[in-house]
Amino acid sequence: MVTSIKISTFRQEPDARGPFAMGERLPSWSPTCNGSVHVQLSGDATTSDAGGLVLREALDTSGVIDALAYRLVDPRDPLRVRHSLASQLRTVVLQRAMGWGDLSDTDVLNHDPLWQLACSDARSLAPLEEARPSQATLSRLITCLSDSNNLDTVHEGLLRLAIWRLNSLPDxxxxxxxxxxxxxxxxxxxxxxxxxxxxxxxxxxxxxxxxxxxxxxxxxxxxxxxxxxxxxxxxxxxxxxxxxxxxxxxxxxxxxxxxxxxxxxxxxxxxxxxxxxxxxxxxxxxxxxxxxxxxxxxxxxxxx
Structure with missing residues (x-):
């Protein structure tokens, strides 16, 4: 039974002068959102977007997604929305942060398991069985965020994220x-x-x-x-x-x-x-x- 997944991100051939010149094994890293995911450098690239998991870690640590999901007013019928508000917010924020600026890019990324893991609320391998939010779902999310009842909450989310980062910086x-x-x-x-x-x-x-x-x-x-x-x-x-x-x-x-x-x-x-x-x-x-x-x-x- 498979209980974990390895995400490999490409690295260059080892430099003879570098710290891993003798072929030492590089340690892997697991995000706190899902301990079943292990990220490591390797010559076999499974994804070019492994940084999305690092950004997910930052979002979780800052608490900004949970705060937004709690305060935003979503007029959509919850019985007709498959994906949680938090997972939709992560999808939009992480894709834009990683350079995927168009909502239609979510369809392009459907076959990359990293995006299922980085944006989902679920843990272990459950995200791999889930469908990702469609372009239409994310478009309705943007409409929701632009509602006058939500603008102050969105602005406060940006400020909250900036304050968290400022307080995290070393002196x-x-x-x-x-x-x-x-x-x-x-x-x-x-x-x-x-x-x-x-x-x-x-x-x-x-x-x-x-x-x-x-x-x-x-x-x-x-x-x-x-x-x-x-x-x-x-x-x-x-x-x-x-x-x-x-x-x-x-x-x-x-x-x-x-x-x-x-x-x-x-x-x-x-x-x-x-x-x-x-x-x-x-x-x-x-x-x-x-x-x-x-x-x-x-x-x-x-x-x-």
Whole structure:
């Protein structure tokens, strides 16, 4: 009776100068989600996506999938849904993280047992007997996630994952527990091809777009938030409420004081409302100002 499965991932021929030059056996690794799975390097590649199991380990350790599955509102009839919400979320997140960005890719990956093992709730070899979520099922999941009742939960899931990673990092440069954390705020116009709801022509970009805001940690590159906005939204629209909320959540999640945060802004965000909101919450900031003749005149003696 078969009770375990070995996942082999390709490695190059041993280097005569390397640590395994004499043919030593490389140790295998088993993810905590399924002790019947053993991953090891070998010359016989059964999959090129073994990293999916490592990412599954990270998702499980962070608790983000369980938190999302608990809080999301799924209007679909549970009697007509074969796959758990958690397994569908894992499928979408892991496939995109591994470079399989199209929902139709799930059909391409149906014959790779790794994906059954990495995305399933089941243990042992039971996942190998299960069908994977179809493209149609995952498409309905995306519709579910985009529902107004779920957007805050999705945003909180991203923030939760980022906070978990930040708290897991060792105290090494450029990020340590005592150094200031820089929150970069940027606009990220996303071009659309059609007239999708919420999209609009943006004169600055010169095409029809969505106009979300993105927040990331400069020292680590972690994305910690995204604010969906219509395509014709002004550069700083909603930034005055969104940025203080993000800083507050990061303070709570990383056990930092407000004076350990600073916000870095482009010229489009240095409007009165945004800066007054940051001042009101004692949040330090650094922003580029729009061209101003009076300021240029004052600065002229100090410029070379």
């Amino acid at each position: 090494v440069t450029p990020y340590t527990a005592n150094t200031p954390m820089t929150l970069d705020i940027d606009g990220l116009p996303i071009e659309v091809f059609g007239h999708q709801g919420g999209s609009a022509y943006n004169g600055y970009v010169g095409t029809r777009v969505y106009s979300p805001l993105i927040a990331s940690i400069a020292e680590t590159g972690d994305m910690v938030g995204g604010l969906l906005r219509e395509g014709n939204a002004g550069p700083a629209e909603n930034a005055d409420t969104w940025i203080p909320h993000l800083v507050q959540r990061l303070m709570e999640g990383t056990n930092r004081d407000v004076d350990q945060f600073r916000v870095r802004l482009d010229a489009g965000f240095t409007d009165g409302e945004t800066l007054r909101a940051l001042d009101a919450h004692d949040i330090a900031y650094l922003g580029r100002l729009k061209s101003n003749k009076a300021l240029q005149t004052l600065a002229a003696p100090y410029l070379k």
